[in-house]
Amino acid sequence: MTTATPTVAAGTQNTDGTPTTTAGRVRKRLNSRTATLVSIVIAVVWTIPTFGLFVSSLRPEDEIKTTGWWTAFTNPQFTFENYQQVLFGRSSSSGQLAGSFVNSLAITIPSVLFPLAFACLAAYALAWINFRGRDWVYIAIFALQIVPLQMALVPLLKFFSTGVTLGGVTVMPAWDLVDEQKFAQVWFAHTCFALPFAVFLLHNFISQLPGDLMEAARVDGASHPKIFRTIVLPLITPALAAFGIFQFLWVWNDLLVALIFAGGGDETAPLTVRLAEMAGTRGNEWQRLTAGAFVSIVIPLIVFLSLQRFFVRGLLAGSVKG
Amino acid sequence: MEFDFADQQPKFLMLMYGLVAFVLVVGGLLLLLDVVPAWFARRREAQLVAASVSGAPLPRRPRQREGIFALFFLLPTLLLLTIGLVVPAIRTVLLSLMNGDSTEWVGLRNYGFLFSDDAMVRVLINTLVWVLVVPLVATGFGLIYAVLVDKARFEAVAKSLIFLPMAISFVGASIIWKFVYAYRGDGDQIGLLNQIVVSMGGEPKQWLLESPLNTLLLIVIMIWIQAGFAMVVLSAAIKAIPGDIVEAARLDGVSPWQMFWRITMPSIRPALIVVMVTLTIATLKVFDIVRTSTNGNYDTSVIANEMYNQAFRYGQSGQGSALAVFLFILVIPVVIYQIRNLRQQREG
Numbered sequence: 001m002t003t004a005t006p007t008v009a010a011g012t013q014n015t016d017g018t019p020t021t022t023a024g025r026v027r028k029r030l031n032s033r034t035a036t037l038v039s040i041v042i043a044v045v046w047t048i049p050t051f052g053l054f055v056s057s058l059r060p061e062d063e064i065k066t067t068g069w070w071t072a073f074t075n076p077q078f079t080f081e082n083y084q085q086v087l088f089g090r091s092s093s094s095g096q097l098a099g100s101f102v103n104s105l106a107i108t109i110p111s112v113l114f115p116l117a118f119a120c121l122a123a124y125a126l127a128w129i130n131f132r133g134r135d136w137v138y139i140a141i142f143a144l145q146i147v148p149l150q151m152a153l154v155p156l157l158k159f160f161s162t163g164v165t166l167g168g169v170t171v172m173p174a175w176d177l178v179d180e181q182k183f184a185q186v187w188f189a190h191t192c193f194a195l196p197f198a199v200f201l202l203h204n205f206i207s208q209l210p211g212d213l214m215e216a217a218r219v220d221g222a223s224h225p226k227i228f229r230t231i232v233l234p235l236i237t238p239a240l241a242a243f244g245i246f247q248f249l250w251v252w253n254d255l256l257v258a259l260i261f262a263g264g265g266d267e268t269a270p271l272t273v274r275l276a277e278m279a280g281t282r283g284n285e286w287q288r289l290t291a292g293a294f295v296s297i298v299i300p301l302i303v304f305l306s307l308q309r310f311f312v313r314g315l316l317a318g319s320v321k322g
Numbered sequence: 323m324e325f326d327f328a329d330q331q332p333k334f335l336m337l338m339y340g341l342v343a344f345v346l347v348v349g350g351l352l353l354l355l356d357v358v359p360a361w362f363a364r365r366r367e368a369q370l371v372a373a374s375v376s377g378a379p380l381p382r383r384p385r386q387r388e389g390i391f392a393l394f395f396l397l398p399t400l401l402l403l404t405i406g407l408v409v410p411a412i413r414t415v416l417l418s419l420m421n422g423d424s425t426e427w428v429g430l431r432n433y434g435f436l437f438s439d440d441a442m443v444r445v446l447i448n449t450l451v452w453v454l455v456v457p458l459v460a461t462g463f464g465l466i467y468a469v470l471v472d473k474a475r476f477e478a479v480a481k482s483l484i485f486l487p488m489a490i491s492f493v494g495a496s497i498i499w500k501f502v503y504a505y506r507g508d509g510d511q512i513g514l515l516n517q518i519v520v521s522m523g524g525e526p527k528q529w530l531l532e533s534p535l536n537t538l539l540l541i542v543i544m545i546w547i548q549a550g551f552a553m554v555v556l557s558a559a560i561k562a563i564p565g566d567i568v569e570a571a572r573l574d575g576v577s578p579w580q581m582f583w584r585i586t587m588p589s590i591r592p593a594l595i596v597v598m599v600t601l602t603i604a605t606l607k608v609f610d611i612v613r614t615s616t617n618g619n620y621d622t623s624v625i626a627n628e629m630y631n632q633a634f635r636y637g638q639s640g641q642g643s644a645l646a647v648f649l650f651i652l653v654i655p656v657v658i659y660q661i662r663n664l665r666q667q668r669e670g
Contacts, residue, residue, distance in 0.1 A: 125395030192406025253491030
């Protein structure tokens with residue numbers, strides 16, 4: 001059971017084998033064979049494009065460029081040459097994706113950790129510390145979710161490049177980052193953009209923890225930081241995992257933020273930027289595009305498949321980030 | 323293997339700096355949070371001792387302590403949101419009222435440009451098509467599939483297959499589909515779509531060059547990615563329908579068709595709305611697909627893509643900002659609708 005949710009209890013099968021969910025019943029009464037057929041057709045349509053890409057990425061260059069990937073079934077010829085070329089090739093046209101792969105990693109790891117830590121601190125305060133204006137702060141943070149990140153890009157970039165001056169006084173100098181130092185800008189941007197959703201999602205989980213538990217701890221004289229560290233954190237690990245996966249997929253797959261704050265240089269451009277570039281300038285170099293796309297897909301796919309359970313739980317706890 | 327690992331060293335060093343910063347900031351904050359209350363506790367203890375010695379009334383428990391705590395817990399988040407989101411958003415609104423290099427106020431001229439320039443109107447129409455088609459079709463597919471595989475054998479695997487594209491980047495997805503749409507003049511086709519067309523006796527086409535068909539083909543990519551999300555949420559909603567309602571309906575002898583329209587649909591209505599709204603907002607902001615597939619050429623551009631072009635490629639930060647603000651304005655009513663629905667749901 002990978003994608004089912006805890007609410008399945010209502011939908012377990014009766015002893016006589018009739019499904020008790022409405023959908024199950026509808027499906028059963030619909031001519032069952034038609035239902036199966038339609039669902040198989042949809043599943044095939046959804047899977048074939050990725051499958052085709054994968055098969056192609058393993059075929060020799062001449063073959064990819066002259067025949068469709070489906071001929072691989074009748075004339076199987078496979079090679080790792082494309083991956084070799086696209087990852088480690090020296091020529092500038094090869095993509096040199098191994099370096100971008102490292103960039104993606106360097107961008108993603110801190111961009112997941114920072115918002116995760118800050119958001120769960122904030123979510124705890126909003127859920128369990130009594131202070132005036134608490135609801136308003138929560139509503140304000142919640143509402144920030146609707147600000148499209150496009151609204152922040154131009155001024156934020158300016159903030160990094162020129163700093164802040166108020167009435168002629170430099171409050172904050174320009175960051176003046178070069179090469180791989182630009183990772184810091186990307187971390188900062190991703191952290192800011194992720195926070196509203198992160199606080200919202202984690203608040204959903206944290207506020208549902210049993211109040212008795214907190215009360216008992218308080219009576220025993222535990223302070224908020226202590227409760228947070230010893231009670232709340234261990235209990236919300238699944239929620240942290242859920243948001244961690246969200247944020248990981250979001251950052252790893254992001255193009256816009258990376259394009260603007262990391263730039264296109266070898267030192268900083270993540271896989272997505274390099275791939276989008278290749279798709280634009282070398283749209284017919286299918287041996288590189290297919291292998292490159294698969295390189296960028298493989299890590300999120302592994303994360304997704306192994307942690308799907310948490311991801312789904314996160315999806316159902318709130319909405320998703322758009 | 324011609325890959326020099328030493329070249330990568332500065333990146334790993336930078337990553338390490340990032341991690342050290344993380345440990346320092348978060349660890350420091352937690353430490354601070356432990357030290358501050360300890361100090362307060364000591365002071366209170368001292369007050370209590372002093373009070374009991376002098377016989378004065380016990381000092382009341384100070385109220386503002388909670389507030390101070392909350393402030394520390396919230397500090398990084400509030401600070402980052404202010405610097406990274408609130409202030410920039412306000413500045414974007416101001417920039418949208420200024421000219422390209424932000425030296426002069428131009429009033430609403432940038433907004434006028436959005437609705438008068440032919441290319442811009444095309445962009446707005448394209449965005450409208452995206453927003454009308456993607457949420458409806460993706461939700462439709464998601465719902466059909468959720469119903470079809472519910473309680474079927476291999477349900478988990480079947481769901482994973484549809485859900486999988488959600489893990490793939492929009493860039494990756496665009497390349498996957500560009501390959502499906504690939505065109506070769508004569509000889510064997512390498513794109514699946516053209517191969518199908520040819521095998522049915524048709525002529526191969528340059529799919530991504532033909533407007534307005536190309537916009538629809540890009541929309542297919544978004545639907546392909548998002549249907550899985552709709553399916554998962556709706557499937558959970560379907561499974562949450564109480565068994566006794568279903569039982570009662572069955573005793574009344576309703577047909578499966580009636581069951582679907584009278585029981586399933588009304589029960590999952592809130593989930594349907596959430597899915598549609600979420601997809602609408604995601605679709606409004608779609609950027610990667612258009613940029614990777616066509617770069618906005620051949621009449622396929624949308625607001626988010628055009629915003630990037632104007633602000634970061636053509637140096638027209640006024641027009642770019644106006645597009646960003648317009649995007650924001652489009653999102654607001656959708657969100658208000660969702661909030662209203664959520665509230666109704668909670669009251670009902």
